[in-house]
Amino acid sequence: MxxxxxxxxxxxxxxxxxxxxxxxxxxxxxxxxxxxxxxxxxxxxxxxxxxxxxxxxLDTQARRSKDCWIVKKCAHKKECPAWEFQAGQLCWFLSGTHCEGTADTSWKEKIAICRNCDILTSLL
Missing domain, CATH: 1.10.260.40 (lambda repressor-like DNA-binding domains)
Structure with a gap:
């Protein structure tokens, strides 16, 4: 940042x-x-x-309509912590998410991807 x-x-x-x-x-x-x-x-x-x-x-209803797996049409959602914990708006906050098809190896690598992702940037 x-x-x-x-x-x-x-x-x-x-x-x-x-x-x-x-x-x-x-x-x-x-x-x-x-x-x-x-x-x-x-x-x-x-x-x-x-x-x-x-x-x-954000209110709860607005969050549900922008879950990451919906926006990104994710094929790996059932393997992802964001899906497991129903935290599609907090995917950037969770380690081990399957953004871009693979689990992140470190927080530093993850946040570098998230800074440019529509999910996080649309919330700010």
Missing amino acids: NRETFIKLRAKLGKTQKHLAELLGVSLKAIQSYEQGWRTIPLHVERQLYFLAVNQR
């Missing part, structure tokens, strides 16, 4: 730097450093920030 996306998501959440630091379990100085571009945003912070942003605005 780059600093501009981080700033945009904090604004979307309507949180001060201090409040966001508390939500993410990091220091105020860390938030300031992320926004200034002095520090790289850790993957676990990125993951939590996306989770907060997505869950702030």
